Amino acid sequence: MKEMKKLLILAGLSAVGKTTLAKYITEKDPNFVLVRSATTRAPRGDGHDAEYVYLSEAEFSAALESGGMLEHTEYAGNFYGTPRSEIEDVLGAGKTPLLILDVEGVKSIKRAGEYPSLAVYLYDDPNVLEERLYVRYIGDAPTVDGLARFSKRKEQNIADILSLDEFSGSFDLFVRNSELSSSSDAVLTALGSDGVPDNGAAKEELAAIREYVKAKQKR
Numbered sequence: 001m002k003e004m005k006k007l008l009i010l011a012g013l014s015a016v017g018k019t020t021l022a023k024y025i026t027e028k029d030p031n032f033v034l035v036r037s038a039t040t041r042a043p044r045g046d047g048h049d050a051e052y053v054y055l056s057e058a059e060f061s062a063a064l065e066s067g068g069m070l071e072h073t074e075y076a077g078n079f080y081g082t083p084r085s086e087i088e089d090v091l092g093a094g095k096t097p098l099l100i101l102d103v104e105g106v107k108s109i110k111r112a113g114e115y116p117s118l119a120v121y122l123y124d125d126p127n128v129l130e131e132r133l134y135v136r137y138i139g140d141a142p143t144v145d146g147l148a149r150f151s152k153r154k155e156q157n158i159a160d161i162l163s164l165d166e167f168s169g170s171f172d173l174f175v176r177n178s179e180l181s182s183s184s185d186a187v188l189t190a191l192g193s194d195g196v197p198d199n200g201a202a203k204e205e206l207a208a209i210r211e212y213v214k215a216k217q218k219r
Contacts, residue, residue: 005091007115008032008098008191011106012122013160014153015132017177018100019048021122024180025187026098033090035097038063041078053083070115071101071108087115096191103160107170118191119170122177123206126161126213130154161213164206174202 008025010018026032038053040060055063060079063069072081082099090097101109106119137150168174173190177183190197 005094005096005116006191007087007109007117008096008187009106009109009117009119010098010100010122010187011103011119011171012177013124013126013129013157015129015136015157016122016124017180018122019051021177021180021183021187022098022100025184028184029188031095032098033093033095035082035086035090035099037080037100038069038083039078039080041076053086070112071105073102073104075102082109103167103170107167110170118172118187120173120175120187120190121168121171122175122183123161123202123209124176124178126157126209128178129157133157158213158217161206161210164210168203173197174199174206176202176205 010022012018022034026034034051036051036053038055038060040055040057043049043052043054057079060069060072060081063081063083064072068084069081070084070087072079074080082101082105087097099105109115109117110119133150133153137146137153139146173187175183175186
């Protein structure tokens with residue numbers, strides 16, 4: 001019996017470059033295919049619309065009831081999920097599905113155990129990420145909505161760093177995503193290995209980042 005390909009799952013802090021790394025990997029190796037997420041939100045016309053399957057709430061609910069979603073979550077009043085059919089289409093073509101998920105999505109897939117997977121948590125210097133969030137949501141033209149989104153994402157990053165111990169067990173690999181080539185190499189090496197990735201150095205670095213964030217919160 002042919003061994004099933006592992007799902008490659010990227011998750012991590014906001015503005016850490018999950019989509020950028022996914023694009024780098026799929027362009028470098030066409031055997032990797034980015035799996036589209038399903039969502040009930042409207043298209044934004046931001047250049048990322050092709051990454052989603054757009055469903056009505058009724059369609060999304062029907063997919064959930066029929067078992068058509070591998071995992072799902074709700075964010076800002078909209079539903080997001082991974083259609084099982086998208087996974088099966090990629091596997092059926094003999095390629096490796098690449099997913100970008102949040103922590104809860106990773107937990108769901110690991111709990112289900114239906115597909116073998118390598119779940120990668122990406123991180124970087126929190127100050128660098130804050131600068132990226134500022135450019136993304138505020139830039140040179142601050143708006144009330146932009147300021148609110150910047151603040152929410154920044155606070156979420158802080159919360160994720162401080163609570164990492166609570167969900168780190170759902171991840172197989174921790175990678176500092178500061179340079180695409182080295183990040184890609186680390187991810188693909190781990191994916192192709194049957195052994196357990198060595199996360200010692202990464203976890204030491206994450207512990208230092210957490211202590212830095214804790215100290216900064218007390219100022």
